[in-house]
Amino acid sequence: MRERRPTVAITTRLYLPEVTAASFRMHALADSLCSDHDVTVLTSRPPTGIADSGMLHDSPVTVHRAPVLRDRTGAIRGYVQYMSFDIPAFFRVLATRADVIVAEAPPTTGLICLVASWFKRKPLVYYPGDVWTDGVIAMGAAKPVIAVMRWLETRVLRGARSILSVSAEVTERLTALGADPSRILEVGNGIDTRVFNAAVEPQRTERPYFVYTGTMSEWQQPDIFIRALANLEFDVDIRFFGQGAAEAQLRELAAQIAPGRVYFGGVVSPAESASWIRGAVGALVSIVPGIGYDFARPTKTYAAGACGTPVLFAGAETGGQVVRDGDLGEAVGFEAQEVAAAMTRLHQEAQNGRTDQRRHARSEWITQHYSLAAAGERAADGVRSALIATARTH
Structure with missing residues (x-):
């Protein structure tokens, strides 16, 4: 038996x-x-x-x-x-x-x-x-x-x-x-590297874009990325995928200061999320410092790194350290001007080929460590x- x-x-x-x-x-x-x-x-x-x-x-x-x-x-x-x-x-x-x-x-x-x-x-x-x-x-x-x-x-x-x-x-x-x-x-x-990896087929869009995936909450306050976008002088969009308590405010802010440049795609499957991340100039991640979540290491960082897409992290030290340890992209303070400058640098790297040169190394680092x-x-x-x-x- x-x-x-x-x-x-x-x-x-x-x-x-x-x-x-x-x-x-x-x-x-x-x-x-x-x-x-x-x-x-x-x-x-x-x-x-x-x-x-x-x-x-x-x-x-x-x-x-x-x-x-x-x-x-x-x-x-x-x-x-x-x-x-x-x-x-x-x-x-x-x-x-x-x-x-x-x-x-x-x-x-x-x-x-x-x-x-x-x-x-x-x-x-x-x-x-x-x-x-x-x-x-x-x-x-x-x-x-x-x-x-x-x-x-x-x-x-x-x-x-x-x-x-x-x-x-x-x-x-x-x-x-x-x-x-x-x-x-x-x-x-x-992150599940069977779904999120550098071999994923990237999304194709008319204009380059940054991507934000997952929860939009008070302790992330991703409005900072929309405020930074409004200060950029080149054509680039932000695409949000996910849900959360801050979504309504984000939509309102985008309509006011960056009309036609911010898109909300709702909740998508893991495979579709990976495709949007793979095709992005950079993946946006934030943790508001000083309100009790400084210890967080967002999974968004791992998903982006696994796809070889640069991370733009804004906020608390712990999450930023992960980005620095793996040379995964940019880690800056929670200020719109700093975020805008980082977005500019990542856009330049996408244009000059630096992003694709680093893609495999970033993906491998995530596979080894996360x-x-x-x-x-x-x-x-x-x-x-x-x-x-x-x-x-x-």
Whole structure:
């Protein structure tokens, strides 16, 4: 008789084909685990119009999707939206066979999975991409909201058998919130180089363009790129792909100061996102310094570097250091004039051939240092270790 394989239930709001850092991260984990575990992913239905990118075809991972409330941009953002996923997810986890439960952020999802793990007497592995308490502080939330989020996050961190961290900076913040350092495994982060690479067919447009992909939020404030664009004296556009709370303001600002030069393409598949990045003069990435997210290393940087496209990073030191370490492009302060000067330099490099000369080296550096497959395997080892540790205590 065939021995029963261990089972894993992964609970995450976001999963492929949605193009988010969390989607890629959780897919990499599931993909790495399925070699020796039966893996079930409990997630949400993607927004209308997002097609299957093909990355899930022939996957042995079982994916169960449920309806969820989304805001007008298609994002699951806000307490009502979170609850529309979390409350049904609690019962879905209870009804799913699992020897170990993995929960992705936010802490509300972590908490319902923690409670479910108590009922099922199974270990919980918490896999946050960042620190949500810092996020609500950065957004200027009221003190009671911050206090509740801090309590939720601390409760999940202290109750989890294991915590998977994406960077040393995140590890430091998780420890400050009360996580036991001995339970934290730093697995790193990265990008799927099977999708994002220098061999991708680039998009062709009438005019050269910079590209911004992913979330448009208060702690990124990508309006700085539109303000810089308005000061440029050469013809170049910006193309935004993704969604977020700042999108409406970006559209309004673009209409006022750069009419006809800024385009919003909505949410696209990973493959289409890679094509737009590959054809760009540069990929735009930003983290507002001094509001609580200075530790962030945006996945946008890895995606651009994997395609060999120069990164223009504006803002906090940590994200800029990644760009400098890999000679991935330009890292400047969060000032429109500095951004405009960097855009000018990257436009010149695209014109004189420097961008294409550096493309392969940039792509190779990302593959060596920020492979999502490697990060996914390290995360899978963390899940396996939690399962083994639990078995030893019973």
